[in-house]
Amino acid sequence: MKLLLMYTLLVGILFGADPLPSWNDGPSKKAITDFVEKVTKDGSADFVKAEDRVAVFDNDGTLWSEQPLYFQAFFAMDRLKAMAPDHPEWKETEPYASLMKGDVKAAAEVGKEKVLKALMDSHGGATQEEFDRIAREWLKTAKHPKTGKLFTEMVFQPMLELLEYLRANGFKTYIVSGGGIEFIRAFAQEVYGIPPEQVVGTVGDLKYEVKDGKPMLVRSGKAVFIDDGPGKPVGIQRFIGKRPIMAFGNSDGDFQMLEWTTSGEGPRFAGIVHHTDEEREWKYDRDSHIGKLDRGLTEGPQRKWTIIDMKTEWSRIYPE
Amino acid sequence: MKLLLMYTLLVGILFGADPLPSWNDGPSKKAITDFVEKVTKDGSADFVKAEDRVAVFDNDGTLWSEQPLYFQAFFAMDRLKAMAPDHPEWKETEPYASLMKGDVKAAAEVGKEKVLKALMDSHGGATQEEFDRIAREWLKTAKHPKTGKLFTEMVFQPMLELLEYLRANGFKTYIVSGGGIEFIRAFAQEVYGIPPEQVVGTVGDLKYEVKDGKPMLVRSGKAVFIDDGPGKPVGIQRFIGKRPIMAFGNSDGDFQMLEWTTSGEGPRFAGIVHHTDEEREWKYDRDSHIGKLDRGLTEGPQRKWTIIDMKTEWSRIYPE
Incomplete structure (x- = not known):
C-alpha cells in the first residue's frame, strides 16, 4: 500500500493530480499547499532551502487515533x-x-x-x-477494543498523504511525541516512512552492560526526558538542532512546539488536528482527559494557526 | 575548498582515481576500502542496505586535534x-x-x-x-596557541576524505563525541559536511521560556547526558536508533562505542586513530591526560580493530 501511495503521489506531481486526495477542498488544504508552494518556489521571497525544510508531527491524535487512551x-x-x-x-x-x-x-x-x-x-x-x-x-x-483494527491501521490517511507530499517537496519529516521514542520507532518506518533517527519522543534510561562478553543496552524503565509541552521545543533542539518551519499537533501538549515553530523568522506554519468527528473517529477537545485541546483552540486562530476540522475537511479517516 | 574536495572525489569515483589521496597505501587504507567495497557490492553476502550504512566518528582526536587540551x-x-x-x-x-x-x-x-x-x-x-x-x-x-591556526583548520585531511568517501558510498556519517553537542554543531556542517541532526554529544540542560511574548531556549549549563565511554552506545541508540556498522575513535572513551559497533551481526568495522606523529601533530597514548589510549591499544588488535598509525599512514595531517 505504501508503494502504491508513493506511485500515486509521483504520478500526481508529474501530471498535476491532487497530492492530497483525502483532503476536501477547504481552508486547511489550501493553507498547506499555498505554504508548500511558496517555500519551495526558487527565487521567491519566501523560498526556504531544502536543508531547512523541517516539518515536525506529534503522533498521538495527530498521526493516529488516541482514544479511549493512548x-x-x-x-x-x-x-x-x-x-x-x-x-x-x-x-x-x-x-x-x-x-x-x-x-x-x-x-x-x-x-x-x-x-x-x-x-x-x-x-x-x-x-x-x-x-x-x-x-x-x-x-x-493487538487490536483496538472498539474498531477491531490493528492499531497501525488507525493512522490517518490524510496525514500519510501529507507526510509523503512534504517529503516529495524536499521536507524532512520528524515525529516529536510525548510517547516513548522506542515504541514509536518500532512502527514509524513501516507505517509513516519515518526512520528511527527522525523520531523524537520521551526517552527511557538505558545502561550499557557487558555480560559474558556480550554488550547490551538495558532499559531501567525510568524516564530521563519527557517530550511533552515545554519539553517539545527542547527535544527538537536536542535531536534536530534547528527550528522547524512547519508543525502539526492536536492537543495543548503540542502548544509550545507550535509556538516555537511559528515564532521563528520567515514563513512558518502550524496546524492543529481538531477531533470533530464522532461518527468516523472521536469528538473531543477542551474537556478531554486524553488529547485535551483548550488553549490551542482559543489562541490558535489568533496566532494564525490552521485548525483542521476532521469532520468536514477529511474525506477519509483511515486507510482502507 | 570543500566544493573542490567533493569535485575531486566525484571525479575519483567516476574515473577510478584514489578517493583517499592523503592515506598512504598501507593496512588501514586497504582495510577501509575493502570493507566499503564489500558492504556496497549488491548481491554480495556482506551487502548492507544504504539505510543501515551508519558510520560514527568521535570528534576530539579523531576528526581534529585535541592537544594540549580539548x-x-x-x-x-x-x-x-x-x-x-x-x-x-x-x-x-x-x-x-x-x-x-x-x-x-x-x-x-x-x-x-x-x-x-x-x-x-x-x-x-x-x-x-x-x-x-x-x-x-x-x-x-580564535587560534591554537602552538600552531597559530584556526582550530577548524586543525581537522584531519585524511578523515575529511574518509567522511566524503563514505557518504559517496551511501553512508550516513555521524559525530558521537564527549564534547558539547551545540559547540560541535556550530562548525560541523561547514567543516565536516555533517548537519546538526547528525551530531550526538554531551547534552546541556535547556529550558523553554516565554519572555515578553518571545519564546526562547535557555541554557542552565548543567549537563544532562555525558556522551563518553559507556554513554556513547546509549547516545547512539537514543539519537540514531540503530547500531552503526562502522566506528572511528582514538581514545579509551571510545572503547564502548567501538565494542558496541563491532558486536553486531554482519560486517563491522572499527578504527582507532593512533597519535604517533610528534613532528606533524602530537605523540601520545597510554599515559596521556587527554585522549588516553590504553585498553584500546591492547585489546583493539585482538578484536580485529584497525589501528591507524598517523605517522606512517597519513601523507598529510591538516588541509593546506
Whole structure:
C-alpha cells in the first residue's frame, strides 16, 4: 500500500493530480499547499532551502487515533500483566491496577503524568533489542477494543498523504511525541516512512552492560526526558538542532512546539488536528482527559494557526 | 575548498582515481576500502542496505586535534573569563582557576570529568541562539596557541576524505563525541559536511521560556547526558536508533562505542586513530591526560580493530 501511495503521489506531481486526495477542498488544504508552494518556489521571497525544510508531527491524535487512551497504554497494559508477578504492589496502586484490569477511563483520571510514568515502568526490565522485538510483535497482532483494527491501521490517511507530499517537496519529516521514542520507532518506518533517527519522543534510561562478553543496552524503565509541552521545543533542539518551519499537533501538549515553530523568522506554519468527528473517529477537545485541546483552540486562530476540522475537511479517516 | 574536495572525489569515483589521496597505501587504507567495497557490492553476502550504512566518528582526536587540551576547553577559558565577574568563587576552584589562567596542564590534571563539568558551566547562562552565535564567532577568530591556526583548520585531511568517501558510498556519517553537542554543531556542517541532526554529544540542560511574548531556549549549563565511554552506545541508540556498522575513535572513551559497533551481526568495522606523529601533530597514548589510549591499544588488535598509525599512514595531517 505504501508503494502504491508513493506511485500515486509521483504520478500526481508529474501530471498535476491532487497530492492530497483525502483532503476536501477547504481552508486547511489550501493553507498547506499555498505554504508548500511558496517555500519551495526558487527565487521567491519566501523560498526556504531544502536543508531547512523541517516539518515536525506529534503522533498521538495527530498521526493516529488516541482514544479511549493512548495506544501505547494498551501495549503497557499487556506488558504490565506480563510483568505483574514481579511487582505485587501494582495491584493496589493507580493507574497500574486499573490499567491491568483494562479500565482505561479510571487510569486516565489520575492524570497524564502518572499514566506516562506507568507506561515507562511497563517498558523497563528488558534489553533494548528485546523491547523492540516485543513491541513489533505486539503491533502485528493487538487490536483496538472498539474498531477491531490493528492499531497501525488507525493512522490517518490524510496525514500519510501529507507526510509523503512534504517529503516529495524536499521536507524532512520528524515525529516529536510525548510517547516513548522506542515504541514509536518500532512502527514509524513501516507505517509513516519515518526512520528511527527522525523520531523524537520521551526517552527511557538505558545502561550499557557487558555480560559474558556480550554488550547490551538495558532499559531501567525510568524516564530521563519527557517530550511533552515545554519539553517539545527542547527535544527538537536536542535531536534536530534547528527550528522547524512547519508543525502539526492536536492537543495543548503540542502548544509550545507550535509556538516555537511559528515564532521563528520567515514563513512558518502550524496546524492543529481538531477531533470533530464522532461518527468516523472521536469528538473531543477542551474537556478531554486524553488529547485535551483548550488553549490551542482559543489562541490558535489568533496566532494564525490552521485548525483542521476532521469532520468536514477529511474525506477519509483511515486507510482502507 | 570543500566544493573542490567533493569535485575531486566525484571525479575519483567516476574515473577510478584514489578517493583517499592523503592515506598512504598501507593496512588501514586497504582495510577501509575493502570493507566499503564489500558492504556496497549488491548481491554480495556482506551487502548492507544504504539505510543501515551508519558510520560514527568521535570528534576530539579523531576528526581534529585535541592537544594540549580539548579545543572546546580553549573556548571555555575565554567564556569563563567573560563570565568570571558573576562567579568570584572560580578564582579559588580547580579547574576554573587554571583554565582562566590558561594553564591547561594543571587543568587537565584534575581529571576529565571535572574539566567536562567546567566546560558545561562555561556554556550556560545564555539562550541557545546566543550561545550558537558566540561559538561561531569564536571559531572564526580564535587560534591554537602552538600552531597559530584556526582550530577548524586543525581537522584531519585524511578523515575529511574518509567522511566524503563514505557518504559517496551511501553512508550516513555521524559525530558521537564527549564534547558539547551545540559547540560541535556550530562548525560541523561547514567543516565536516555533517548537519546538526547528525551530531550526538554531551547534552546541556535547556529550558523553554516565554519572555515578553518571545519564546526562547535557555541554557542552565548543567549537563544532562555525558556522551563518553559507556554513554556513547546509549547516545547512539537514543539519537540514531540503530547500531552503526562502522566506528572511528582514538581514545579509551571510545572503547564502548567501538565494542558496541563491532558486536553486531554482519560486517563491522572499527578504527582507532593512533597519535604517533610528534613532528606533524602530537605523540601520545597510554599515559596521556587527554585522549588516553590504553585498553584500546591492547585489546583493539585482538578484536580485529584497525589501528591507524598517523605517522606512517597519513601523507598529510591538516588541509593546506
